[in-house]
Amino acid sequence: MWSALLSALLQITSVETHTVVPEAVLDEKAVFATVESVDVVGARARIGGVIGELLVDEGDAVAAGDIIAVVVDERLAPQIGAVNSIAAALTAQLEQARTDLARAQDLFDRGIFAQARLDEAQTAVDVLENQLASARQERAVLVQQTREGDVLSPTAGRILEVPVTAGSVVLPGETIAAVASELYVLRLMLPERHARSISEGDSVRVAGAELTGDVAATGFIRQVYPRIEDGRVVADAVVDGLGDYFVGERVRVLVGIEERLTIRIPAAYLETRYGVDYVRVRDADGGEQDVVVQTGERRGGRIEILAGLAAGDILVQP
Structure with missing residues (x-):
């Protein structure tokens, strides 16, 4: 018993x-976020002309400084040829002037040539040297303009948009391609009543199954924008594994709003x-x-x- x-x-x-x-728990609000690049910058033409070669297409990955396109200004080649001709003529005149100066110096040394005539020969040499240097500098400017026909990628990232094709006429400053930088975030839009409930560093949970690739289950708010638009506050969240291809892809995100017992x-x-x-x-x-x-x-x-x-x-x- x-x-x-x-x-x-x-x-x-x-x-x-x-x-x-x-115990205290954090109430969460489910919102839809989109994958966005922190910066989308334009690769712009530095000179006007015709696109002679287009080297990228939408979706291509580029590094900073890569050549995206080549703009050709057909007026530059004749101008460079004209400056080359002027430089050649000045070079010939300078050689003759230096020969005359050497002859005048020899006659002056033997006492049969006036000082004024020697000074005139020296001045002629100096003038031609300066004119030749000016022509060479003008040629260097034109050559640099041809080099500026190379449209360079301003940052490393992926090409989002190419609004032109080979053969298009472009003006200085016109956008040749839009490049998304390599830092990708989830852009959230919350009702304005929650504007003061979120701050930088707050954690977020991600329905990663809705995204492509290996996406982390959690992230944190990187930035809260101070402007409220259409009754919504915008914030960016950093999440590992977002990738760098499908910009604009949507995903459901849970954001902590307030604590309660x-x-x-x-x-x-x-x-x-x-x-x-x-x-x-x-x-x-x-x-x-x-x-x-x-x-x-x-x-x-x-x-x-x-x-x-x-x-x-x-x-x-x-």
Whole structure:
């Protein structure tokens, strides 16, 4: 008899229990976010002309400084040819002037040539040297303009848009391609009533299954924009693994709004019978009874209890 009572007592004391304690939870709001590049910059033409060669297309990855297109100004080649001809003529005149100066210096040294004539020969050489240097500088400017026909990528990233084709006529400053930088974020749009509930560094949860590639389950808010547009506040969240291809892809994101006190219990203490949820509560006399509860969100092996329990209740695992 005593052994039976002892075994029953050991069985009672070995039953796992859980004391109900209210805990703070963060309420989350589900919003749709889009994958965006932090910066989208335009690769612009530095000179006007015709696109002689287009080297990229939408979706191509580029590095900073890569040549995207080549703009050809057909007026530059004749101008360079004209400057080359002028430089050649000045070079010939300079050689003749230096010969005349050497002859005048020899005559002056022998005392049969006036100082004024020698100075005139020296001046002629100086003038031609300066004119030749000016022609060479003008040629260097024209050559640099031809080099500026190379349209360079302003940043590393991916080509989003190419609004021109080979043979198109472009003006200086016209956009040849739009380049998305390599830093991608999730751009959130929340109702303005939540504007003061979010701040930089707050965590977000991502429904990563909706995105392509290996996307992290959580991220953090990188920036909250101060301007509210159409009743919404805009924020950017950094999430690892967003990739760099499908800009504009949509995904559902859960953003923490405010904290509140609630009751959460391990899922093992909940029992469902005929569609009704029960928990077993131990009363002050040591007895046990099943109590009907209303459940809420399940997260991480724990279930929120909306009604049916109070702080201090002792739960017995069924």
